[in-house]
Amino acid sequence: MAAVRQTTTLMTAEDLLALPDDGYTYELVEGELRQMPPTSGEHSRVELYIAFWLMSFVYRNRLGKVYGSDAGFRLKRSPDTVLCPDTSFVRTERVPQDDRTGIMELPPDLAVEVVSPSNTINDMDDKVGVYLAAGTSLVWVVRPRHRQVTVYTSVGHARILGDTDVLDGGDVLPGFTLPVVDVFRDPELAG
């Protein structure tokens, strides 16, 4: 195994950008390419519900930018790790001058990952660890199957929110609240 690993060429974020567009989204984990398969309808709805509520709050209060599931953030170099959170938020003062080209060279302030049935614990916990180590202040891991959201704010701490709880924006988005039930249902049904 070790020998095979050594002959594998590690990719950089620049290599990733130069790939021809084959319609897939890719992430880079320690220089290794990971193709992101299309998600389920439920997964896609949930990430958009969250983006919808975030955008409503963020743009009303002019707080920054909300990004969709194909925005790449370089979180680590040599070897490079580039992740594409399902939804993310970057505060105004940290938004890159030019986000029209390339991969963003910063961690998002808030990263949201929606769990798919195929996601292993190791993969998801690795991602959370990478975000927090890179400087992301708030990570939401959303589990549609269990209608729960796990909130990570620091390396050693997580809070699990269920149906009767309310997500909040903490120091990243002061004043933002979203009942967990509304994470999983059409915005027109929200109370």
Added chain:
Amino acid sequence: MTAVRQTTTLMTAEDLLALPDDGKRYELVEGELQEMPPVSGPHGRDGLRIGSQFLVYAETHDLGEAYGADTGFILSRNPDTVRAPDAAFVRKERLVEIDAEGFLPLAPDLAVEVVSPSNTVNEMSRKVQEYLDAGTAIVWVVEPQRRQVTVYTPDVIARIYRDGDVLDGGDVLPGFTLSVTYIFDGPRATR
């Protein structure tokens, strides 16, 4: 799907116990049989290290019983769920009126699950929730690949312990401590 479900016969804990021994381990999840494949060397060793520490501490201080990886606990009835955690501890007050034969008709006070690379987020979330719903006070989810232990308690706070951190037995095993590094490295950890 519903029709198919209705014709499937659900198994009970008693059915599971009566199965001829085919050398394999099974759990029962809401009446459905799930085979537990043999675990890797590190997985088995880490589980045993934790279980043996429970055993020594529990017996030294006469606090209750420690159980190894094959022990069945009936977490719920109708349909039956029987789980076999990688290690477990039950306080002696709860063992008084228990039938010496068969699975334990209760949830362990402390349950340990060691993560395999194939375990999905959904699988493990479900197990943790089953233990907590059944009355388990502390669940340790041990991740050898990430060298971390996540501790779940009914207060929905999850605490993540890493190298250098020391786990404790809370109210379940008062005074018990175990270093995270010891779980993964054994005696080498202290040399």
